[in-house]
Amino acid sequence: xxxxxxxxxxxxxGLILQxxxxxxxxxxxxxxxxxxxGIAVETGVVMVVYLHESLDKRIASGRPxxxxxxxxxxxxxxxxxxxxKLMTVCAVLASLIPILWASGIGADVMKPIAAPMVGGMIxxxxxxxxxxxxxxxxxxxxxxxxxxxxxxxxxxVTE
Numbered sequence: 001x002x003x004x005x006x007x008x009x010x011x012x013x014g015l016i017l018q019x020x021x022x023x024x025x026x027x028x029x030x031x032x033x034x035x036x037x038g039i040a041v042e043t044g045v046v047m048v049v050y051l052h053e054s055l056d057k058r059i060a061s062g063r064p065x066x067x068x069x070x071x072x073x074x075x076x077x078x079x080x081x082x083x084x085k086l087m088t089v090c091a092v093l094a095s096l097i098p099i100l101w102a103s104g105i106g107a108d109v110m111k112p113i114a115a116p117m118v119g120g121m122i123x124x125x126x127x128x129x130x131x132x133x134x135x136x137x138x139x140x141x142x143x144x145x146x147x148x149x150x151x152x153x154x155x156x157v158t159e
Contacts, residue, residue: 005135006044007037009127010120017119021100021111028112035113036120039092043085043128051077051136065149070140078133089125093118 054077099114143149
């Protein structure tokens with residue numbers, strides 16, 4: 001789920017800006033989508049990792065969890081990712097928006113690459129910062145009611 005939704009939200013913004021700018025699908029546009037999907041999935045996965053780490057701290061404390069604990073852990077984890085996500089978005093937008101106004105040599109290739117990335121970064125940001133934590137809370141509250149909420153095992157990077 002974490003890998004699918006960010007790409008849908010990113011694609012929505014990319015398609016809207018591509019349509020507004022009048023670009024047809026081409027190899028250059030698809031290259032832009034591939035780069036966009038990589039960033040969207042990465043930031044979505046990292047957000048979920050931080051949310052799980054924050055919730056795992058509460059589970060490890062040993063006291064029974066409540067819905068309020070899940071909410072607090074989610075807010076704590078999301079706040080930790082707010083600045084890095086916004087820095088990523090600002091860096092991408094600051095580097096790609098000038099390309100959309102370029103008119104020199106190579107602009108005809110670079111504009112279709114930049115368009116889906118600029119549009120998609122905006123919608124991807126909304127998804128990662130707002131919807132991922134909301135979905136996380138809904139899933140963890142459901143697991144808490146079922147009695148299946150438990151601490152995730154630490155995994156190494158090589159797994």
